[in-house]
Amino acid sequence: MDWTLEGQTALVTGASRGIGRVIAITLARAGADVALAARSEGNLRAVASEIEAIGRRAVVIPTDMSSRASVTACGHGAIEALGNLDILVNNAATFGGGAVADLDPDVFERQLRTNLMGVMQLCQAVVPHMAERGSGTIVMMSSTSGLRADPGGSAYAASKHGLQALGESLLREVRGQGVRVVMVCPSTVDTRTVSDPDSLPRSGRGVHLRAEDVADAVLFACALPGRALVRQIELWGTNP
Template identity: 35%
Template sequence: MQSLQGKKALITGGSRGIGGATAIALAKEGVELGLIARSEESFESIRKELTDLGATFVTAVADVSQESNVERAVKNIRDHLGDIDILINNAGVGTYGNFQETSTDEWKKVLDTNVMGTVHVTKAILPDMINKNHGDIINISSMSGLKGTAGSSAYSASKFAVIGLSESLMQEVRRNNIRVSVLTPSLVETDLVRGKGSDKRNPKKYTQAEDLAEYMVSLLKLEQRTFIKTSAQWGTNPF
């Protein structure tokens, strides 16, 4: 397996949840980090954790649904770190409700963040990867991108789109030694799902953000000649 020491990674939604856990896991491997999130306040905890680890990192506030925001944030990160080796498109939002009750504005917010956010950030980073003939892109989709369910039409549509985008991009850039992987986790215990529903589930039995972070580290450490295109992560026995 290859070392990640000294590589540069950009993580969207990088202040907490899956993004924050992945930042910590990569920092422990010696990766330098650029983190994007929607608010300055959300970085407070992750900054302390990364500082305690002695990590090299820079943070930038941006709404990934806005291309101008992304361009500004990526420029700030690249000015501090240089070219990015690893991109993890993790930022996402969800809205839930019957199709007829989901407003056009709600649809637009979900699609602009989950799909176009991935597009904007990837477009900003990809040219450098192509020039270097090297890179890793991991896009976070969802089990909802494999199977639609009642009450999640907007979220499912956005996550189906992320899978299609990832597979097409992979076919385009694998000749440039760029690995594009897409993850389709089942329920992960994060702020996006915490507190939803009235069942008596035990949160500790569900997949944790740290589990997904460890998995991504293992993907990135595979020898460059090999990658896992699509993979699903499930809780073993959450019932």
């Protein structure tokens, strides 16, 4: 398989650090121009510099996924700046735990607003464009917490279970228009950024997934020919 995205364009949310940063760089290495969204403009500019050093175009779009106006502006801004949009990676999310009995309703609401409402609105901004072009790939960064729920994690799990449902409905709505929706469900990911990645153990007992593993799964789903749809990728550490 040729894992190239030459000539394609992508919008990655939550691209300022962690998994989203690595996804953005991985898509750029495969040949895509990338729009980067998150709240921290300084961090986004640093990621943009890394992408430009690869020889691809990077567009910085400061965005708050919990704000309706900001999310809509992000989707439209990415299409305008890049000229079109082939790939949307809905990766941004916020976390916050606590047993239901003690859970601050504001914490619960913020996670639903950012991790679910924001994604729905970004899809609303982008799907008409993809449907009109008859192609596009929307990646939903879910989690194994979208498939089961642990004590103390109700807010995050509720947002990711909601994302699973959103993705399933959306896929059934847009598949006939040539648009793919891919659910990616990783278990625990070690998002440490180290100057020497070789200093970290590659495998064995206690080793979690790394952001690169998730990014490669996203690239795989995006680089497959448009006729082929990966509906869901469950990604587990082999021996965590």
